[in-house]
Amino acid sequence: GAVVSQHPSWVICKSGTSVKIECRSLDFQATTMFWYRQFPKQSLMLMATSNEGSKATYEQGVEKDKFLINHASLTLSTLTVTSAHPEDSSFYICSAREGGNQETQYFGPGTRLLVL
């Protein structure tokens, strides 16, 4: 089956620093990738949708200057949390959709971010 990887799986950083999270589709070309955030005991919250080669579409309430998304290739999307603060501590999950297959999203294992 399709595999999506995320790196790193765990990151601890100081307040004010920036953190980059990578999402890769390992055995398929992902024309669309999604970034989610999940706080403890809550459901997934879609942050943004990114299509290869174009700007990401952000959900209402998500600051695009704080959460920078780059989808430069069909197998890689990155999320950079700029000037991270403790309230940004969360579980960040990416998912990828193969071109032409609208129904199926494959999830990465997630990245747990802790900002001190």
Added chain:
Amino acid sequence: GQNIDQPTEMTATEGAIVQINCTYQTSGFNGLFWYQQHAGEAPTFLSYNVLDGLEEKGRFSSFLSRSKGYSYLLLKELQMKDSASYLCAVMDSNYQLIWGAGTKLIIKP
């Protein structure tokens, strides 16, 4: 607005059967998904229903009624490892997934 409702928490006994319900109101419908999520992990795909009826896959079955905006996930022969959150998600007319808050299932011996 778009809305997905499912119970917050359910408890069942090992070896028994449990049914987790999901009702939805969305702008368009392109299928309903069930995902399993263990604590601290990403969701894993369980089932996809786009037509009315029951889809069976081993110990897990999923049912859909589009006219009622209703689905359920049926888990049989419960095992301790089935303790997890079960997320219902509907794909709307824009092919965006709308997520429910998840049902935490607790399995007792």
